[in-house]
Amino acid sequence: MSKLTFAIFALLFVFSAAHIFFQEEFGAGWEDRWITSKHKSDFGKFVASAGKYFGDKERDTGIKTSQDARFYAIGSEIKPTFSNKGKDLVIQFSVKHEQGIDCGGGYLKIGPKTELTEFHGETQYNLMFGPDICGSTKRTHLILNYKGKNHLRRVDLKTESDEATHLYTLVIKPDQTYDVLIDQKSIGSGNLLEDFDFLPPKEIEDPNVSKPSDWVENAYIDDPEDKKPAGWDDVPQFVPDETAQKPEDWDDEEDGEWEAPTVPNPEYKGEWKPKQIPNPEYKGPWVHPKIANPEFQEDNEIYAFENFGFVGIDIWQVKAGSIFDNILITDSLAEANAHAAKTFTLLKESEASKIEAEREEKRKVEDAEREKREKEMQELEDGSDDEDHAHHGHDHGHDHGDL
Numbered sequence: 001m002s003k004l005t006f007a008i009f010a011l012l013f014v015f016s017a018a019h020i021f022f023q024e025e026f027g028a029g030w031e032d033r034w035i036t037s038k039h040k041s042d043f044g045k046f047v048a049s050a051g052k053y054f055g056d057k058e059r060d061t062g063i064k065t066s067q068d069a070r071f072y073a074i075g076s077e078i079k080p081t082f083s084n085k086g087k088d089l090v091i092q093f094s095v096k097h098e099q100g101i102d103c104g105g106g107y108l109k110i111g112p113k114t115e116l117t118e119f120h121g122e123t124q125y126n127l128m129f130g131p132d133i134c135g136s137t138k139r140t141h142l143i144l145n146y147k148g149k150n151h152l153r154r155v156d157l158k159t160e161s162d163e164a165t166h167l168y169t170l171v172i173k174p175d176q177t178y179d180v181l182i183d184q185k186s187i188g189s190g191n192l193l194e195d196f197d198f199l200p201p202k203e204i205e206d207p208n209v210s211k212p213s214d215w216v217e218n219a220y221i222d223d224p225e226d227k228k229p230a231g232w233d234d235v236p237q238f239v240p241d242e243t244a245q246k247p248e249d250w251d252d253e254e255d256g257e258w259e260a261p262t263v264p265n266p267e268y269k270g271e272w273k274p275k276q277i278p279n280p281e282y283k284g285p286w287v288h289p290k291i292a293n294p295e296f297q298e299d300n301e302i303y304a305f306e307n308f309g310f311v312g313i314d315i316w317q318v319k320a321g322s323i324f325d326n327i328l329i330t331d332s333l334a335e336a337n338a339h340a341a342k343t344f345t346l347l348k349e350s351e352a353s354k355i356e357a358e359r360e361e362k363r364k365v366e367d368a369e370r371e372k373r374e375k376e377m378q379e380l381e382d383g384s385d386d387e388d389h390a391h392h393g394h395d396h397g398h399d400h401g402d403l
Helices: 003-017 332-342 344-402
Strands: 020-024 046-049 062-065 070-082 090-096 103-105 106-110 127-133 136-145 149-152 164-172 177-180 185-191 203-205 221-222 236-238 262-266 276-278 291-292 309-318 320-332
Touching: 020 070, 046 262, 062 070, 090 106, 090 127, 090 149, 090 276, 090 332, 127 164, 127 236, 136 177, 164 320, 164 332, 164 344, 320 332, 332 344
Parallel strands: none
Antiparallel strands: 020 320, 046 062, 062 320, 070 309, 090 164, 090 320, 103 127, 103 309, 106 127, 106 309, 127 136, 136 149, 164 177, 177 185, 203 291, 221 276, 236 262
């Protein structure tokens, strides 16, 4: 078997072994696959849209938030449910905020099987992932649930907030490492145990031990041999200004006896303090002894969830217009990359060229308007010069006639 044949065989094996647990491209019939929650009567409505810029309308159509200042809650079942225990978990989707988002979410919630007609902000989920933007706060959320409590990554991840489509990818591995990618480039990776507060500390300060009362933590002390020089305190901080003179209009009877203003004394050395010497009793900083934390319990399966049963969009948006598309949940990054090549990559190419064409057209219009304004201003200036010249000639002729 040649190397090329082996490589092709290995690649085919990878794809054949990959599992796609959920895939949604929002083609025909998507309304039957997605359930709008009835938990509130005024949830915002999603509509199918490819947005302003697209290559193939059918391929690039997603679902778009359509009403301003609304909560949105919509979900779709994962059938059959699955667990990511012992395998990679890859979650990928695209979102574009073509409205120029000012405050709103663009993330997904993926969780255990639930009644989607009652899906809302308090519904339990396994993880939340995707962009969240409001004013100066712009981050890619990554929140994982552990034993009923949601844990946010300690340090925020960057996000994208322009009007173009962006692809968000999350990879979680059985070794408890993770990677977050935007447009297939990593923006943050690490270990779940190190970057989240899932577990209490392994060690705690021993509650039965306290710092000894005679513990000396002062590294330096006053030098007992150092004495204050004689007359140190006799030097005043301020002295009369010898250059000052009593104002000529000063009246001692009315204004009182005149006194010269004071100025800082150049001889003044400040408060005397003895020199510092190393403290022979110094024991260094006291370190509280630690013991094993009885509440700590190792868990090598924090990454794993027993039940994935739904994908949901539960967000608030001040200004609507975000388009969600190409949601994929799989156990293979190669599968996610292949799906991106058939969807996101083609859309980005078309989108970028059309955005640039629109910008160029806008530049042409602005240039034309600027040239028009400049021409009008020049004509006004030329007209004003002609009037001044005619007026000046008229005045000159009149003066000559008087002569």
